[in-house]
Amino acid sequence: MIEGEKKCIGLIFGGESNEHEVSISSAKTVFQAFNSEINKQRFTIKAFYISKFGDWLDSDLSEKILIGEVENNTTKKQGVFNQEKINFLEGIEFQNVDVWFPLLHGFNGEDGSIHGLLNFSKKPLIGCGIIGSALGMDKILMKTIFSNLKLPQVKYLVFENEDLENVEVKKKLLNKILKKLNFPVFVKPSNSGSSLGISKVVNESGILQALEKAREIDPRILVEEGLEVREIECGIIGNSKLLTSEIGEVKYESDWYDYDSKYYSNNTITIPAEIDPEITKEIQEIAIQSCRALNIFGYARVDFFLEKSSNKIFLNEINTIPGFTNKSMFPMLWEASGLNIEQLVAKLVDISLDL
Numbered sequence: 001m002i003e004g005e006k007k008c009i010g011l012i013f014g015g016e017s018n019e020h021e022v023s024i025s026s027a028k029t030v031f032q033a034f035n036s037e038i039n040k041q042r043f044t045i046k047a048f049y050i051s052k053f054g055d056w057l058d059s060d061l062s063e064k065i066l067i068g069e070v071e072n073n074t075t076k077k078q079g080v081f082n083q084e085k086i087n088f089l090e091g092i093e094f095q096n097v098d099v100w101f102p103l104l105h106g107f108n109g110e111d112g113s114i115h116g117l118l119n120f121s122k123k124p125l126i127g128c129g130i131i132g133s134a135l136g137m138d139k140i141l142m143k144t145i146f147s148n149l150k151l152p153q154v155k156y157l158v159f160e161n162e163d164l165e166n167v168e169v170k171k172k173l174l175n176k177i178l179k180k181l182n183f184p185v186f187v188k189p190s191n192s193g194s195s196l197g198i199s200k201v202v203n204e205s206g207i208l209q210a211l212e213k214a215r216e217i218d219p220r221i222l223v224e225e226g227l228e229v230r231e232i233e234c235g236i237i238g239n240s241k242l243l244t245s246e247i248g249e250v251k252y253e254s255d256w257y258d259y260d261s262k263y264y265s266n267n268t269i270t271i272p273a274e275i276d277p278e279i280t281k282e283i284q285e286i287a288i289q290s291c292r293a294l295n296i297f298g299y300a301r302v303d304f305f306l307e308k309s310s311n312k313i314f315l316n317e318i319n320t321i322p323g324f325t326n327k328s329m330f331p332m333l334w335e336a337s338g339l340n341i342e343q344l345v346a347k348l349v350d351i352s353l354d355l
Helices: 020-034 059-066 113-119 130-137 139-148 167-180 204-215 259-264 277-293 329-336 341-352
Strands: 007-014 043-050 099-102 156-160 185-189 199-201 220-225 229-238 242-251 268-270 298-307 313-319
Touching: 007 020, 007 059, 020 043, 020 059, 020 341, 043 059, 099 113, 099 341, 113 130, 130 139, 130 313, 139 156, 139 220, 139 277, 139 313, 156 167, 167 204, 185 204, 199 204, 204 220, 229 277, 229 329, 229 341, 242 277, 242 329, 277 298, 277 313, 298 329, 298 341, 329 341
Parallel strands: 007 043, 007 099
Antiparallel strands: 156 220, 185 199, 185 220, 229 242, 229 298, 242 268, 298 313
């Protein structure tokens, strides 16, 4: 970077997904980090809020949402099909943005959609590209690739576009789950985040309701066997060379690590996790291997299960746009690894620019 030249960061947040509020919370943290005294010497930042209805707001109003001057729920649905509104980006001043920082969790963001759109601007972005984002978001495709590479995973079944109104289909699915998996099982939509749409099922009677719940989000459904495990997480940053953070463990008071546990409960975070150094090393190696397999780079959080009875490692999933809220693990992992939040966001810019 030329001495004295500031880079303008285009922070995109909000979005139409069911993780809209999480995205706003993450963006507030990142916005504050870029506006710290040390980062203001290197960066300026422009905010771009996308409403729950898909409308883009200008940077002035977007910034007011981040600093609390305007409530995001006051923005109204505009006439998307109004003939006068041909360009959905009309009025959005983004020409002077140097680096994009999309913080859109869930669909139309974490699934690679926003990355494809931003590619047309021919400017670098923080995070991975379309393919890695799409694969990281789609649990079924992700697990299929991991299976082909013999990476350790819990037993699972896949159901795609099944007619849950059909009695015979429901009977078939139920029998397959009972035959292949042991209770408890976790029923998940293939494309979702923050544990939304996921159910823990402890007996046969709860399966069909859980399948219906998952289908409300995605007709492609994953059913995993539940084990007695510890929740272990590892941060990744880098491009040609991927670096791993310290390993962290989340202990939660709820029955499982659901949405409320992630964002509203006082969980116990231990960084570094109290595990054997050899297990730590293996987790870090699998984290890098799994990201390489899906073409994930820039930054990500890789989640693992560590079975309590055997210390077996199971790769769970990769989050390509992990949260940056005050309860989010990703910034905590890097804080413990020597990068505070201000240093972390600056490092992510440098990675995007290959500095």
